[in-house]
Amino acid sequence: MTALVSDFGVARLLMSAGVGATDNMGNSSANLLFGSIGYIAPEYGFGSSSSIKGDVYSFGILVLEMVTRRRPIDDMFVGGLSLHKWVKFYFHGRLEKVVDPALVTASRDQSQDVRKMWEVAISELIELGLLCTQESPSTRPTMLDAADDLDRLKRYLNGDTAGTFASSLGISSSTIGGDC
Known part of the structure; x- marks a missing residue:
């Protein structure tokens, strides 16, 4: 698989000796986590x-950021509220509650068929984003599963209306509890 987007929170555990910080820490085996806050x-x-x-x-x-136009470090996400929790709490199939208003406005000028496809696509992207951002790593899909889900969505948007959108793991974020 070829990465097309990089450095969006791809965290790496680096030995502090590799970044030259050991003199200040006094521990040559100290590990530092690098990545983007919120990701x-x-x-x-x-x-x-x-x-x-x-x-x-x-x-x-x-994925959630692209659909909602909210960054995981926006000022509204304080006191334990995260982008994942906010989307999960407000979504419940009501796109206008969480989707970027510009996306909603752009869809209104389309035919009924295009609006329906838009609703399916945005809903599935939200579901995928919620699945990928579950608290427990063991309940998240693999990247291969996520790519398969995106491929099914792409086929649907290209006219394959027989495509299904259950996660490759056979779960849906709407059936997952205790995460919010």
């Missing part, structure tokens, strides 16, 4: 090492 998976805050599932989380945040 780093929550498990990294609990001392977990970097993983592919952390990259899945970062990808999910990017």
